[in-house]
Amino acid sequence: MVAPPGIGVRVYEAALQLYPPAFRREFGVEMVRDVREASLESAASRGWRDVATFWLAIAGDMLMTVPLEWCRTGLPLLALVSALPGAAFLGVLARVERRGWLVVPEQVADREILALVLLVTVVLFLILATIMFTLWFARPRRSRRR
Amino acid sequence: MGPLTPAVFHVLLALAGAERHGYGIQKEVLRQTGGDVRLGPGTLYGTLQRLMGASLVEESEGPGDREDERRRYYRLTRSGRLALQTEARRMEALVRAARARHIIPRGSRG
Numbered sequence: 493m494v495a496p497p498g499i500g501v502r503v504y505e506a507a508l509q510l511y512p513p514a515f516r517r518e519f520g521v522e523m524v525r526d527v528r529e530a531s532l533e534s535a536a537s538r539g540w541r542d543v544a545t546f547w548l549a550i551a552g553d554m555l556m557t558v559p560l561e562w563c564r565t566g567l568p569l570l571a572l573v574s575a576l577p578g579a580a581f582l583g584v585l586a587r588v589e590r591r592g593w594l595v596v597p598e599q600v601a602d603r604e605i606l607a608l609v610l611l612v613t614v615v616l617f618l619i620l621a622t623i624m625f626t627l628w629f630a631r632p633r634r635s636r637r638r
Numbered sequence: 639m640g641p642l643t644p645a646v647f648h649v650l651l652a653l654a655g656a657e658r659h660g661y662g663i664q665k666e667v668l669r670q671t672g673g674d675v676r677l678g679p680g681t682l683y684g685t686l687q688r689l690m691g692a693s694l695v696e697e698s699e700g701p702g703d704r705e706d707e708r709r710r711y712y713r714l715t716r717s718g719r720l721a722l723q724t725e726a727r728r729m730e731a732l733v734r735a736a737r738a739r740h741i742i743p744r745g746s747r748g
Contacts, residue, residue, distance in 0.1 A: 511680070515683075515684075515687070518683075518687065519660075519679075519683035519686075519687070522659075522660045522679075522683065522709070522710060523660075523679040523680070523683060525661070525709075526660050526661040526664065526679050526682075527679055529661055530661070530664070549676060549678060550678060550679070552678070553678025553679065553680045553681055554678075554680055556678075556680065556681070557678070557680030557681055557684055558680070560680075560684065561680070561684060564684075
């Protein structure tokens with residue numbers, strides 16, 4: 493019979509949400525089961541100091557491995573690459589504005605056309621980002637690993 | 639293949655003797671290091687994921703008398719055993735070099 497999880501195990505189970513979804517799906521159940529067994533053993537055979545040390549070690553392990561697993565998904569790199577065109581665009585815009593090259597059309601019709609062009613640009617960026625994300629996550633898991 | 643990380647070496651060594659589940663690997667690492675190394679779940683399963691990606695470890699059916707049907711068992715592949723042997727030889731050569739320079743006395747175990 494499996495013992496009911498203590499509060500520490502429940503907190504750990506909730507904290508597993510911090511890991512990337514694919515990693516959590518693959519190993520989450522095992523990780524919770526291991527922590528439950530280890531916590532029961534440590535509580536049964538050791539004093540409160542060892543139990544506290546055990547939970548500190550588990551917290552330290554999470555602090556180390558959560559960022560590592562996210563880096564392995566390649567998502568931070570992908571976000572950086574996706575943000576670069578936007579940052580470059582904003583940089584160019586700021587430079588143009590500083591030099592006074594930015595001319596706002598005086599005619600309402602021209603302003604509407606400019607607004608439409610900007611809207612289409614934003615929509616195109618969003619579509620491009622969606623395609624990039626879809627292609628990235630459609631790749632087989634093994635080719636995403638380093 | 640370059641030198642293995644300590645976590646990878648410990649996991650491969652723990653699996654050299656028998657097929658084990660995750661918690662079994664953690665306990666074996668603790669035993670084989672005299673209680674010095676305790677692999678956390680994140681470290682252990684991240685390492686296992688990479689080792690399976692590199693085909694050094696694979697999932698197995700587990701031993702016939704497996705204690706828990708729901709557990710996932712892991713075992714070394716042929717290339718995993720080879721990588722472990724290569725690393726053990728590399729470490730042995732380093733220990734020999736340390737002994738030759740009297741860093742550790744001959745015949746000492748630790």
